[in-house]
Amino acid sequence: MLGKLFKHEVKATGRTFLPMYGALLILTIFTKMALTIGAPDFFTDDIATGPVAEVILGITFTLYVIVITALCVMTFVVIIQRFYKNLFTDEGYLMFSLPVKTWELILSKLLVGLMWSVVCCLMLVISIFILSFGSFSMMEVVQDINMAYTDFNTQFGMSLNIILFELFLCMLVSAISSILLIYASISIGQLFNQHRVLASFGAYIVITIVLQIIVSIILVAVPLLANLDILFSGIDGIKAAQWFINGTTLINLALCVMFYFCTQYIMEKHLNLE
Template sequence: MLIKLLKHEINATRRIFLPLYGALLILTIFTKLVLSLGAPDFFSDNIATPTAIEIILSICFMLYLIAITALSIITLVMIIQRFYKNLFTDEGYLMFSLPVKTWELVLSKLLVGLMWTFVCSVIIFITFFIFSLGTFSMMELTQTIQTAYTDFYATFGSSLNLLIFELILSLIVGVIASILMIYVSIAIGQLFSQHRIVASFGAYIGITIALQIIVSIIMAIFMMLNINMVINQNQEVMQFFHWFLNATTLFNVILSIGFYFTTQYIMKNHLNLE
């Protein structure tokens, strides 16, 4: 049944996201074509009347920045809206009448939200890549990457692949924890009979403040225990950075588990639909 929930959620959201992705890619390609006609010097000290290309490029870049910002905001809004509207409003009567388990409802929303967050990031990266076309060759890119790997190992005595893996893993777990934090805040907010949105927002702020206090205490304790630690050498700095990344990932894993089961518990035992 989880597969059916995922298909339904994807079909309900792709009609919004796919046109936005297409519009952003078209705008990027058009901007790149205009840019290829002649890149103007926007930072020149010479004040002159802007040409038609400069005006068009200025408009295109402004629209590009607006589109990226809007796409990021819409992704976040859709994650919130789909979870709240489908599960805690009148639509919730239909969703909870289906022969599915509570954990499947939560997991389906989480996976689709994570998927669109990932796709949004990839699309933005593709637009950056399109803008960079023509500025370097693939051979130059390959040589630069090889040099970066060699220099990184020579400087820090550690593999760059390991660092990249840890960064990606930490980022993914962090996004999951962020989404589940939104879900648990909404679940806590629906426990109130009135002003549920305000209560959810208040729960989110309360959790954020509590987490900041906990993280500050943990960091203070760590610094006290390691106050004499010398990290002047590059390898010691990298070891500390690896530890920090792994500790952050573990902390977010614990948060994700706590948020997930708390959300599931509230939905299963204290559901209060509008």
């Protein structure tokens, strides 16, 4: 049943995201063409040779920035809207009448939200790559990457892949924690009979502030993190960076568990549909 919920959620959200991804790719191509035509004049005082190209470049680049901003905002908004509307409004009566468990409802929303967040990041990387294409050769990129791996291994005696994997894992767990924080805040907000959206927003702010206070206390209490100079001192700096990255991962993992069980408990024990 989890698979069916996931497919349904992907179809429902895909109607919003796929056209935006298509618009981003089209605008990226047009912006690249405008840069190719108008960039030489755009960065000089000689505007007589291509004023039209500069106008086109300005328009396309403005639209490009707008679409990127809209895509990032919409990813965040859809994650919120799909969870709240499907589970805590009138649609919730249908969702909770299905022969599915609460954890399947939460997990399906989480997986789809995480998927679109990752796709959004990938689309931005692809878009930037298209814009920068031609200013470098793939051979140069491959050579620079190989050189970076070799230099890192020589200087620190370890593979760069280890650091990259730990950093990727940290970012992934952080993204999951951020989404589950939204879910927990919405769940807390629906405990109120009135002003639920405002209560959810308030819960999000309060939880964030409390977490910031706790992190600040930890940073002051742990000498290694308080003395940031060690981060720039050879192999000790790499070890400190690993401790910081992995520590952040573990903290976010603990927060994931806390936010998830908070959301599940409220949905199972204190469900209050509109």
